[in-house]
Amino acid sequence: MVDPRDAIRDHLARALDDPASRWSLGGFGAVAEFDCAAGEPVTCLGRFGRLTPRGALILDPTDDLVMVAYETGFTGGWSHCVALCLPAAGALVSGVEVVNLRGADTGAARPQDRDALIFDLGLGMPQGWAGLRTRDPDLVARLSAACGVSAFASGSPVARLLAERRVDVVMGTPLGRIEVFGGPAAPAMGGPRAFVAPRMLRAGRTHAATAPIPPGLVPCALLHPPHPCRDAEGRPIPFDAGNHAAFQAVLSRWGDPRLVALKERLAAGEAMPRGAGRAARAVGRVVAAQVACQAESILEPDTGKMVPGSSRDVEKSIRDTTR
Known part of the structure; x- marks a missing residue:
């Protein structure tokens, strides 16, 4: 061990x-x-x-x-x-x-x-x-x-x-x-x-x-650690799946287990629990922001270019995640 x-x-x-x-x-x-x-x-x-x-x-x-x-x-x-x-x-x-x-x-x-x-x-x-x-x-x-x-x-x-x-x-x-x-x-x-x-x-x-x-x-x-949506100077970049996955692994290992589990449920589409406290609501805001960032940088299959996602889908994801 x-x-x-x-x-x-x-x-x-x-x-x-x-x-x-x-x-x-x-x-x-x-x-x-x-x-x-x-x-x-x-x-x-x-x-x-x-x-x-x-x-x-x-x-x-x-x-x-x-x-x-x-x-x-x-x-x-x-x-x-x-x-x-x-x-x-x-x-x-x-x-x-x-x-x-x-x-x-x-x-x-x-x-x-x-x-x-x-x-x-x-x-x-x-x-x-x-x-x-x-x-x-x-x-x-x-x-x-x-x-x-x-x-x-x-x-x-x-x-x-x-x-x-x-x-x-x-x-x-x-x-x-x-x-x-x-x-x-x-x-x-x-x-x-x-x-x-x-x-x-x-x-x-x-x-x-x-x-x-x-x-x-x-x-x-x-x-x-490197951010998946911003460079070192805070400027927006296309979503970097590698940076995102790397930090999620770190979060799973050294984050609050209860908040990590809540995040997984929210990301899977569950609604925010009734009476959620400040920490839980903060997790909801993170999930919403990450959903939006990924949806705004969808890879176009034919060209391999990053293209904007559907704003309608982003708005729905945010509502579902934080309600």
């Missing part, structure tokens, strides 16, 4: 080798993402680390790691991901809520960054921290002067440094780190990026309310 811990590690290693997969670390209101553009050079940092010219991802899958796969429906489509969770006792971290100096970043992915100073932004994320890293004497002086106050207080240099990409951004949780190297942005190529939304941070949440994370678990990283 395969050890569940080995199965998780093997899945993560395969996903790291897939350039179409994306990763994110952080919390509700502050997150860093890692992916790479087609043809971009990627260096392996052991089994669970990857380095590109624009950023790095280093994972540390612990023995108590729990994988939670789920889908989220929304107007016009759905998203899917695998949350890498830890029990709350080992996931929640404490720290000061003001800018503070962490010291030299000895855990940096690149050797040349390990003597650079990293300043913790003191964002108060329940499961992690975010920092700015630099060796520039002027920027070190400016960040040192901001220590002891809120990162986004009046006069703080943090917001401007984030916007100008003059420093490296490092996002860490108990499951690893993502580094976004400073320098010119390349929006057309995707790649590592970081976002901080102070208003969302004030909610103190570990994750969005729409994410069905079981009680007692805290998501510390997210894996975003």
